[in-house]
Amino acid sequence: MRWRGNGCLLMAAFIWGTTFVAQSVGMERIGPFTYGAARFFLGMIALGGLWLLSGGLERWETSMRSFGVGAGAGCIMFAASALQQYGLQYTTVGKASFLTCLYLIFVPLAGVFLRQRIRAEHWLGAALAVTGLYLLCMKEGLSFGYGDALVLGCAFFWTAHILFIDKYVLQVETIAMSLAQVVVVFLLNAATAAFFETAHAEDVASAWFSLFYAGVLSTGVAFTLQIIGQREADPAPAAVIMSLESLFGALAGWLVLGETLSPREIAGCVLMGAGMLVSQAGRYVMEAWKKRR
Numbered sequence: 114m115r116w117r118g119n120g121c122l123l124m125a126a127f128i129w130g131t132t133f134v135a136q137s138v139g140m141e142r143i144g145p146f147t148y149g150a151a152r153f154f155l156g157m158i159a160l161g162g163l164w165l166l167s168g169g170l171e172r173w174e175t176s177m178r179s180f181g182v183g184a185g186a187g188c189i190m191f192a193a194s195a196l197q198q199y200g201l202q203y204t205t206v207g208k209a210s211f212l213t214c215l216y217l218i219f220v221p222l223a224g225v226f227l228r229q230r231i232r233a234e235h236w237l238g239a240a241l242a243v244t245g246l247y248l249l250c251m252k253e254g255l256s257f258g259y260g261d262a263l264v265l266g267c268a269f270f271w272t273a274h275i276l277f278i279d280k281y282v283l284q285v286e287t288i289a290m291s292l293a294q295v296v297v298v299f300l301l302n303a304a305t306a307a308f309f310e311t312a313h314a315e316d317v318a319s320a321w322f323s324l325f326y327a328g329v330l331s332t333g334v335a336f337t338l339q340i341i342g343q344r345e346a347d348p349a350p351a352a353v354i355m356s357l358e359s360l361f362g363a364l365a366g367w368l369v370l371g372e373t374l375s376p377r378e379i380a381g382c383v384l385m386g387a388g389m390l391v392s393q394a395g396r397y398v399m400e401a402w403k404k405r406r
Contacts, residue, residue, distance in 0.1 A: 122342035122354040128335040130361025133201070133210045134369045135326040142319055144310035145198040149302035151317055153194075155328025157299050160292045163333065167288055179285035183293025186277055190294050191301040193270035196263050203260025205372045208249060210362025211382055212264040217356050217389045218242045219272040234391050242388030249381030291336060356389045 143151075169176065201209050218239050246265075281290075306312060317324070339355070363382060366372040374382065 118342045119354060120342075121338040123357065125335040125338040125342065126355050126358040127361050128330050128338075129355075130210055130358035130363075131365045132327050132331040133362040134365045135323040135331075142316040143312055144306060145202065146195065146302050146306035147310050147312040147317065148320070148324070149194060149198050150299055150306050151320075151324045152328040153295050153299035153302060153332065155324060156332025157292070157295045159329045159333030160288065160295055160336070163337065164288050164292050169289060169292075172286070172289075176286055176289040179289035180293040182281045182285050183290035184297050186274060186290065187294035187297025188301070189270055189274045189277055191298045193267050193274055194298060195302070195305070196267035196270065200260045200263030200267060204258055204264060205366055208261060208378075209264045210359040210366070211249065211385050212246070212261060213268055213271065213362075214356050214359040214389060215242060215246070215265070215268040215385070216271040216275060219268060220275050223272060223276060238388040238391040240388070241391060242385050245381040245384030245386075245388060247381070248384065249378050295332060359389070360386065 197209065197213060204212075222239055278290075342354075363374070367374075
């Protein structure tokens with residue numbers, strides 16, 4: 114049964130990774146907050162239907178705490194998604210996908226401030242990722258691109274989001290919490306777009322496929338695949354599989370958008386990917402090696 118869970122997680126990672134292309138293409142005629150509002154509106158409809166099909170109305174009273182936790186998660190998620198969406202206007206899909214996945218490094222490092230023990234492989238993974246980040250983004254001396262900085266900021270907020278979810282996940286209904294956070298993200302995007310952007314119905318309609326892909330598939334389908342996959346896969350392998358969204362994002366940028374990476378940037382991607390893998394799977398490799406001895 115584990116192979117089925119891993120397959121679901123791999124498909125979720127593929128959808129999330131290729132969504133970077135959808136986000137980049139979708140903003141050709143509409144602003145980032147308008148795009149975000151439309152995307153999360155579609156995700157809200159998809160998750161709302163899933164919640165109803167799962168008997169959500171029958172558990173309305175017991176779902177109230179889940180809605181409250183989801184609203185808090187939604188505020189963090191809005192900051193993360195807004196920085197990512199805005200940053201994609203000034204950087205490439207490949208870079209954005211790798212920088213976003215630095216949450217795999219930041220999450221264990223955040224344990225230092227939470228008085229958790231940090232293992233040697235986490236420090237090694239962080240060092241590899243930082244070196245890769247330098248090669249990937251620092252093109253001229255110590256310069257750092259505006260879009261790269263925004264997406265890096267997004268990775269910090271995704272870290273906060275993961276830690277927030279981890280704290281409450283055993284106390285809430287997953288679908289109800291997810292629905293609430295998507296509703297909050299939609300409302301915040303819509304309010305921000307109303308103040309800072311001008312949207313035309315024909316422009317939004319022109320991005321319908323991108324919005325459908327990012328809204329329904331990324332928010333609805335991939336979320337469901339993640340739930341199914343994590344029921345049958347161990348946490349560490351699951352994290353490694355889901356981190357492959359960065360690889361799929363870079364490949365999608367190359368195949369669909371024609372983006373290119375220099376040898377230096379490719380080396381940076383390899384080191385960042387190695388950092389992700391070492392920080393997540395290093396413990397299990399070391400344990401297996403010790404058993405062989």
